[in-house]
Amino acid sequence: MDSRHFPAxxxxxxxxxxxxxxxxxxLLHIPCVSKFLAFAEERLSIDDAHANLLVLRRGTFYKxxxxxxxxxxxxxxxxxxxxxMNPCPxxxxxxxxxxxxxxxxxxxxxxxxxxxxxxxxxRLCYVSSSDQGNSWSHxxxxxxxxxxxxxxxxxxxxxxxxxxxxxxxxxxxLPAYAYHIDCKECFGKLCKSTPHAFTFYSDDHGQNWHYExxxxxxxxxxxxxxxxxxxxxxxxxxxxxxxxxxxxxIGFPAPLYYMSHSADRYWRAxxxxxxxxxxxxxxxxxxxxxxxxxxxxSLCHSSLGHQEHQTFASYxxxxxxxxxxxxxxxxxxxxxxxxxxxxxxxxxxxxxxQIPTWVLYSHPTSSRSRVNLGVYLSTFPRDVxxxxxxxxxxxxxxxxxxxAYIELPYSEFSITGIPAIAFACLYENGVRSPYxxxxxxxxxxxxxxxxxxxxTSSRGMKQFSSRRKRxxxxxxxx
Numbered sequence: 309m310d311s312r313h314f315p316a317x318x319x320x321x322x323x324x325x326x327x328x329x330x331x332x333x334x335l336l337h338i339p340c341v342s343k344f345l346a347f348a349e350e351r352l353s354i355d356d357a358h359a360n361l362l363v364l365r366r367g368t369f370y371k372x373x374x375x376x377x378x379x380x381x382x383x384x385x386x387x388x389x390x391x392x393m394n395p396c397p398x399x400x401x402x403x404x405x406x407x408x409x410x411x412x413x414x415x416x417x418x419x420x421x422x423x424x425x426x427x428x429x430x431r432l433c434y435v436s437s438s439d440q441g442n443s444w445s446h447x448x449x450x451x452x453x454x455x456x457x458x459x460x461x462x463x464x465x466x467x468x469x470x471x472x473x474x475x476x477x478x479x480x481x482l483p484a485y486a487y488h489i490d491c492k493e494c495f496g497k498l499c500k501s502t503p504h505a506f507t508f509y510s511d512d513h514g515q516n517w518h519y520e521x522x523x524x525x526x527x528x529x530x531x532x533x534x535x536x537x538x539x540x541x542x543x544x545x546x547x548x549x550x551x552x553x554x555x556x557x558i559g560f561p562a563p564l565y566y567m568s569h570s571a572d573r574y575w576r577a578x579x580x581x582x583x584x585x586x587x588x589x590x591x592x593x594x595x596x597x598x599x600x601x602x603x604x605x606s607l608c609h610s611s612l613g614h615q616e617h618q619t620f621a622s623y624x625x626x627x628x629x630x631x632x633x634x635x636x637x638x639x640x641x642x643x644x645x646x647x648x649x650x651x652x653x654x655x656x657x658x659x660x661x662q663i664p665t666w667v668l669y670s671h672p673t674s675s676r677s678r679v680n681l682g683v684y685l686s687t688f689p690r691d692v693x694x695x696x697x698x699x700x701x702x703x704x705x706x707x708x709x710x711x712a713y714i715e716l717p718y719s720e721f722s723i724t725g726i727p728a729i730a731f732a733c734l735y736e737n738g739v740r741s742p743y744x745x746x747x748x749x750x751x752x753x754x755x756x757x758x759x760x761x762x763x764t765s766s767r768g769m770k771q772f773s774s775r776r777k778r779x780x781x782x783x784x785x786x
Contacts, residue, residue: 321746335734337712347395387412398472422464555671681706699759707742709735
């Protein structure tokens with residue numbers, strides 16, 4: 309009997325009989341109002357040269373389900389005579405502002421033609437929303453202001469795909485990549501261009517934007533808020549499809565139960581931190597904020613690189629079995645933008661101890677084609693050999709994806725002692741082609757740990773093997 313488990317799936321965008329296709333998903337979670345913003349490209353056909361508008365569906369997260377609004381076209385996210393592509397949203401928790409970045413590409417010029425000829429046709433643009441995506445500003449073209457003359461050395465560039473992040477410092481960070489022209493002319497023709505990943509960033513809540521020089525391919529680490537990345541390292545376990553495929557990476561605080569037991573010695577060796585007795589914190593009251601700064605930090609990712617960022621958090625530890633996997637209902641959560649803007653930021657006095665970051669990564673699991681979307685887990689992200697084998701969350705044709713981290717109430721734990729941490733994934737999928745639908749799924753960290761193959765799990769995941777022999781208990785959010 310097949311015992312494989314797949315999370316529940318909701319189709320948000322679906323290819324129309326006219327041939328209109330939806331591609332390149334981007335997902336943004338706004339915790340203080342329990343909202344999801346799901347973006348995609350609307351294309352007149354599957355061809356990237358036929359991209360047209362950006363579209364959006366807003367979802368409200370209730371106790372154990374998401375209620376989705378109808379799809380809407382983002383009419384202001386356009387430049388005249390250009391097509392809008394690669395939605396890349398980012399949320400500023402301190403101001404409550406959502407920025408939707410995208411590239412506007414002249415006419416029907418495909419990316420492949422730009423790479424071949426070295427003639428860039430893309431521009432850097434954004435629109436913004438102060439009401440969680442209900443209404444949007446007019447478009448702003450930042451190409452000249454941010455990139456300037458450097459764009460003459462780029463065959464083309466793009467954002468994401470996926471969403472940006474806000475670091476502890478308040479810096480807004482957007483993933484991007486560019487094809488740098490290494491040799492402009494060789495007997496009258498473009499000789500070579502090479503792809504590089506890099507970031508656009510803002511240190512003043514989106515007033516001004518800058519970019520840093522590209523870094524090498526592979527898994528790359530920055531210890532200074534993304535200003536400089538160390539040389540990339542190839543991760544052998546994370547396979548790539550022919551011609552590449554974008555995935556998603558997200559970081560989140562390691563579960564306390566895991567840290568306080570068998571992994572303690574490894575954590576101290578890997579991350580020299582002053583360890584407190586985690587279990588002695590039991591009963592300590594958790595600090596509350598109207599719209600708390602999330603202790604999780606997403607990781608910018610393209611198929612060309614990763615970025616890791618250490619995070620801090622304060623927690624209450626309580627015992628008991630998890631009975632429900634529920635998030636606060638919107639009626640009990642701050643719902644106006646002013647509450648988000650006035651949110652207090654945890655200070656050093658709010659932080660009990662430093663918690664290492666775990667990382668989740670979504671990507672097709674086959675090296676031959678875009679098929680069988682899986683999630684991989686790394687419990688020691690500075691170690692390129694720490695990645696687990698994947699849990700396949702969709703079996704069949706699948707391609708681009710974007711992950712979001714969701715904090716569920718910390719007052720209840722699963723039967724294995726793992727906190728109620730959940731994830732959402734927006735991904736391309738279909739039966740005959742990966743581009744028939746864009747679907748949304750939610751699943752818990754408990755499910756991830758239950759479904760990662762044990763025989764080939766990474767070093768850290770093997771610690772859970774004895775507990776996983778117990779009868780499984782589903783925590784699916786349906």
